[in-house]
Amino acid sequence: MENFAQAATLESVTCPFCGLLCDDLTVQRDAAGKLDVTRNGCQKSITFFGRAPNQAAPRIAGKNATLAEAVAKAAELLGRSKSPLIAGLGTEVQGMRAVMSLADKAGATIDHMNSNGFMRNIQVIQNSGWQTCTLTEVRNRVDLLVVLGTDIVSLFPRFFEREIWNKESMFGQDTSKREVVYLGGRNIDTSAGVAPDGRKPDVLPCDPECIPDVLAALRALINGKKLHAADVGGIAMTDLQNLADRLKAAKYSVLTWAAGTLNFPHAELAVQNLTEMIKTLNLTTRASGLPLGGNEGEMNANQVSAWISGYPVRTSYASQHPEYDPYHFSTDKLLASGEADTLFWVSSFNPDRTPPATNLPTVVFGHADMKLENEPDVFIPVGTPGMDHNGVYFRSDNVVSLPIDRLRQSALPSLNTVLTAIEQAL
Amino acid sequence: MLIKLTGGTVYDPAHGIDGKVMDILVRDGRIVERQHDGERIDQEYNLKGKVVMAGAIDMHTHIGGGKVNIARTLLPEDHRGDPVDHTELCKAGCGHAVPSTLTTGYRYAEMGYTAGFEPAVLPMNARQAHLEMGDTPIIDKGGYAMLGSDDLLLRMMAANKDQNAINDYVAWTIHASQAIGIKVVNAGGINAFKFNQRMLDLDEKNSHYQVTPREVLQRLSRAVHELGVPHPLHVHGNNLGVPGNVETTLNTIAGVDGYPLHLTHIQFHSYGTEGDRKFSSGAARIAEAINKNKHISADVGQILFGQTVTASGDNMSQFRNAGHAHPNKWVCMDIECDAGCGVVPFKYKDQNFVNALQWAIGLEIFLLVDDPWRIFLTTDHPNGAPFTSYPHLIRLLTDKTFRNDMLSRISPDAQAMSTLASIDREYSLYEIAIMTRAGAAKLVGLHDRGHLGVGAAADISVYTDNPDREKMFAKPDYVFKDGELVVKDGSVVKVTWGATHVVKPEFDRAIEKEIAKYYDTYHTVKMDHVKVTDQHIADDGRGHVQVQACQGRREKLA
Numbered sequence: 001m002e003n004f005a006q007a008a009t010l011e012s013v014t015c016p017f018c019g020l021l022c023d024d025l026t027v028q029r030d031a032a033g034k035l036d037v038t039r040n041g042c043q044k045s046i047t048f049f050g051r052a053p054n055q056a057a058p059r060i061a062g063k064n065a066t067l068a069e070a071v072a073k074a075a076e077l078l079g080r081s082k083s084p085l086i087a088g089l090g091t092e093v094q095g096m097r098a099v100m101s102l103a104d105k106a107g108a109t110i111d112h113m114n115s116n117g118f119m120r121n122i123q124v125i126q127n128s129g130w131q132t133c134t135l136t137e138v139r140n141r142v143d144l145l146v147v148l149g150t151d152i153v154s155l156f157p158r159f160f161e162r163e164i165w166n167k168e169s170m171f172g173q174d175t176s177k178r179e180v181v182y183l184g185g186r187n188i189d190t191s192a193g194v195a196p197d198g199r200k201p202d203v204l205p206c207d208p209e210c211i212p213d214v215l216a217a218l219r220a221l222i223n224g225k226k227l228h229a230a231d232v233g234g235i236a237m238t239d240l241q242n243l244a245d246r247l248k249a250a251k252y253s254v255l256t257w258a259a260g261t262l263n264f265p266h267a268e269l270a271v272q273n274l275t276e277m278i279k280t281l282n283l284t285t286r287a288s289g290l291p292l293g294g295n296e297g298e299m300n301a302n303q304v305s306a307w308i309s310g311y312p313v314r315t316s317y318a319s320q321h322p323e324y325d326p327y328h329f330s331t332d333k334l335l336a337s338g339e340a341d342t343l344f345w346v347s348s349f350n351p352d353r354t355p356p357a358t359n360l361p362t363v364v365f366g367h368a369d370m371k372l373e374n375e376p377d378v379f380i381p382v383g384t385p386g387m388d389h390n391g392v393y394f395r396s397d398n399v400v401s402l403p404i405d406r407l408r409q410s411a412l413p414s415l416n417t418v419l420t421a422i423e424q425a426l
Numbered sequence: 427m428l429i430k431l432t433g434g435t436v437y438d439p440a441h442g443i444d445g446k447v448m449d450i451l452v453r454d455g456r457i458v459e460r461q462h463d464g465e466r467i468d469q470e471y472n473l474k475g476k477v478v479m480a481g482a483i484d485m486h487t488h489i490g491g492g493k494v495n496i497a498r499t500l501l502p503e504d505h506r507g508d509p510v511d512h513t514e515l516c517k518a519g520c521g522h523a524v525p526s527t528l529t530t531g532y533r534y535a536e537m538g539y540t541a542g543f544e545p546a547v548l549p550m551n552a553r554q555a556h557l558e559m560g561d562t563p564i565i566d567k568g569g570y571a572m573l574g575s576d577d578l579l580l581r582m583m584a585a586n587k588d589q590n591a592i593n594d595y596v597a598w599t600i601h602a603s604q605a606i607g608i609k610v611v612n613a614g615g616i617n618a619f620k621f622n623q624r625m626l627d628l629d630e631k632n633s634h635y636q637v638t639p640r641e642v643l644q645r646l647s648r649a650v651h652e653l654g655v656p657h658p659l660h661v662h663g664n665n666l667g668v669p670g671n672v673e674t675t676l677n678t679i680a681g682v683d684g685y686p687l688h689l690t691h692i693q694f695h696s697y698g699t700e701g702d703r704k705f706s707s708g709a710a711r712i713a714e715a716i717n718k719n720k721h722i723s724a725d726v727g728q729i730l731f732g733q734t735v736t737a738s739g740d741n742m743s744q745f746r747n748a749g750h751a752h753p754n755k756w757v758c759m760d761i762e763c764d765a766g767c768g769v770v771p772f773k774y775k776d777q778n779f780v781n782a783l784q785w786a787i788g789l790e791i792f793l794l795v796d797d798p799w800r801i802f803l804t805t806d807h808p809n810g811a812p813f814t815s816y817p818h819l820i821r822l823l824t825d826k827t828f829r830n831d832m833l834s835r836i837s838p839d840a841q842a843m844s845t846l847a848s849i850d851r852e853y854s855l856y857e858i859a860i861m862t863r864a865g866a867a868k869l870v871g872l873h874d875r876g877h878l879g880v881g882a883a884a885d886i887s888v889y890t891d892n893p894d895r896e897k898m899f900a901k902p903d904y905v906f907k908d909g910e911l912v913v914k915d916g917s918v919v920k921v922t923w924g925a926t927h928v929v930k931p932e933f934d935r936a937i938e939k940e941i942a943k944y945y946d947t948y949h950t951v952k953m954d955h956v957k958v959t960d961q962h963i964a965d966d967g968r969g970h971v972q973v974q975a976c977q978g979r980r981e982k983l984a
Contacts, residue, residue, distance in 0.1 A: 012952055023955050104517050129755035135950045136762040170948045286622050306498045307527045307558045310505040310520035320511035321518045324502050399492050401553045402955045
């Protein structure tokens with residue numbers, strides 16, 4: 001049995017602080033439970049693992065309380081609620097199972113804090129489907145990477161290191177010859193796309209709101225249509241034609257996007273143009289989409305919700321059975337319309353993801369370091385999965401899930417423990 | 427706790443019992459021979475006139491893992507047609523084509539099923555498959571790990587590695603994925619699709635590895651046999667759905683060195699090219715080959731008319747068939763240098779010539795294969811139809827008049843191409859019990875399930891005899907799971923959590939060095955993190971692993 005209260009060097013640690021779920025970190029633990037990433041870190045993992053252990057007590061109306069009192073108070077608020085919303089959902093699989101069970105019992109609606117972005121992808125899947133691949137396929141097969149409107153690395157710091165500029169690949173490819181094209185967006189930091197030999201990526205910038213036009217034009221070109229405009233969104237048609245030709249000639253192109261960064265109206269239609277274009281490319285060669293996401297347990301929430309209710313999040317148990325509505329059951333809408341009357345907010349990985357401003361009775365299940373502008377009715381600090389307790393986490397590609405193991409001594413309860421107690425007290 | 431089931435008419439083919447009136451005693455979840463002296467019977471059920479069988483076992487049903495959850499996510503409109511309310515006992519969910527996990531468990535139990543086996547567990551996705559099965563109540567479960575398009579096996583084959591090394595890798599995979607068998611899907615084809623090959627016939631070479639599907643089947647079927655894994659290699663053939671694929675299937679039966687093979691959803695692989703539309707039934711030839719080759723077994727993968735969704739590891743075939751998607755949306759994925767998946771919704775229509783003939787082909791195979799111990803009742807849930815249609819399928823097999831009535835309603839052109847009307851066979855209750863209980867348990871390697879002998883787990887279904895077999899099998903009077911009454915009058919009365927059945931064949935751990943090096947060099951995760959442990963399955967506080975016996979490592983067949 002490992003003594004978690006002892007200093008140690010921990011190898012092959014899995015990091016749950018972005019959707020890449022890197023599992024090769026070395027973490028140094030001191031006797032006080034402070035963790036320090038000493039190998040294969042990135043700015044995210046160093047920050048998140050580096051937070052000092054904090055054994056904050058639960059609070060009721062700002063006053064310290066025991067866990068039992070806080071659980072009783074949360075159960076009382078939930079019992080009184082006619083239309084509770086359980087949102088945030090920054091947790092791992094066991095925590096999410098407890099959320100589903102509680103939602104079923106309490107007639108709650110569930111939504112994740114990243115859904116505004118994620119739902120763009122879900123709408124594409126539910127309207128037309130798509131053709132995608134996973135990270136290890138990218139690492140071994142990609143010859144042409146097209147990055148849509150993002151630098152990738154501010155959200156997923158080690159993406160290029162691990163999937164593009166990896167030294168060895170399985171099929172004899174010289175990975176340093178891989179081609180990277182940044183398509184769309186302005187002032188994007190493209191330095192991560194520079195090849196190890198200094199070769200620069202191609203950059204075709206446009207204003208974010210022009211991305212739909214650019215994708216529509218590119219898809220038309222791939223379909224063999226002739227376009228008469230000289231440029232689209234400031235990108236020369238000849239450059240787009242060149243990109244279309246390269247995509248058709250590539251053996252395995254990967255087109256990637258992070259739905260959360262596509263902040264323009266009906267971005268789902270832009271994603272759909274991209275994914276339908278990928279289907280067309282696959283009539284003659286191979287190409288895959290790579291939707292990047294999975295931060296804050298986004299995939300955990302949607303996967304568990306899908307197998308337990310049949311639907312992704314934005315699902316309500318207000319009737320006796322689950323109902324799904326990607327528009328009406330959004331956190332923003334339910335709070336703005338006043339349809340929700342109580343908010344349960346979960347963020348166990350990230351203290352900065354605080355609940356949205358609301359006057360509703362609120363219970364926060366938060367990272368112990370969470371600083372709240374408005375003191376909620378109840379605050380219950382919960383352990384961080386993969387640091388304070390074990391869990392399971394789904395990666396960006398929605399296929400690989402890994403155990404995220406406890407790394408240190410902690411008195412903080414898991415979300416699963418707390419929600420199960422609340423459900424029993426209901 | 428001693429329970430007595432008194433006076434039921436018992437069908438227990440594992441012991442040759444065909445409709446004998448007898449009592450069954452259950453102590454603490456197991457069937458026992460007799461009462462101890464002075465032992466009190468805690469509960470007695472008078473089953474006079476009732477039909478008693480072991481709990482049914484679905485040996486091929488897609489109930490957990492990535493592709494199933496993609497199918498759920500893809501089809502909210504289908505779920506909306508079958509909302510499932512929560513009750514005092516049961517959680518809410520949804521039903522029909524791809525039910526939520528909890529609903530899946532309840533509904534299987536409510537039909538008298540007590541186990542289901544997920545046939546396509548991708549090693550890289552095994553954890554998810556077990557998480558979903560862990561949220562599937564009452565029934566036991568297990569899975570077959572998918573190999574055959576994974577780059578590591580193909581690399582080993584291209585390097586002409588010794589069979590012992592292949593055996594060790596296969597055994598390692600079974601352990602890491604917590605599986606009870608090995609499945610191969612479109613052998614090598616999923617991999618070839620990543621290199622832009624669109625078809626891969628049995629002797630066609632993968633353009634990168636220069637390895638053929640036949641070689642993959644030979645290596646894997648031999649590995650499974652030599653490791654002593656009871657379940658023969660579970661084969662989803664090449665060329666699924668392609669007219670003329672009956673030749674590939676016959677060639678597969680003939681040409682894999684005589685090692686045992688289980689050919690799954692064989693209906694989809696039994697198509698000829700005769701007739702005006704170049705689509706015909708290969709059922710008679712397939713049945714003849716199965717009848718002749720005793721090392722071959724098959725499940726049918728019957729299609730039934732209506733909306734469903736096909737979820738498969740075979741993305742090469744699914745991409746080819748995506749044009750038939752109904753509604754028009756589909757997902758295909760290349761997965762982790764391990765496998766792939768393709769999810770395509772389908773609506774089978776009785777007036778569509780191809781669909782109608784598929785329906786007839788499936789039934790022809792059921793009825794033309796002589797030995798019920800080697801043919802199994804499946805719809806390849808949800809690919810041919812949802813598992814909830816099994817009672818209807820049982821009626822089609824047991825009631826010739828009903829079958830011919832149904833036949834008369836399908837596309838007339840399909841009727842004209844089928845011999846179904848001329849087949850008189852009706853399955854008996856004993857044969858149904860073989861297919862869905864005794865035979866399935868034997869095939870999967872469940873030594874203590876599928877029968878009612880002393881020492882067996884008390885998974886028992888009790889039905890009211892009814893000439894309408896659809897009504898009879900849709901609503902058992904009682905279902906016992908490990909001796910506990912879980913279903914009464916077709917409704918769940920207690921929610922329990924079944925076991926996950928696995929095998930743990932012996933192997934040389936030195937293979938891990940090679941596997942770890944491969945993962946470190948090419949993968950994005952470490953080998954150790956891929957493994958699903960017994961503890962992981964027990965982590966939800968409900969699940970547990972039950973290890974079924976292997977036969978010990980064997981030498982090559984003479």
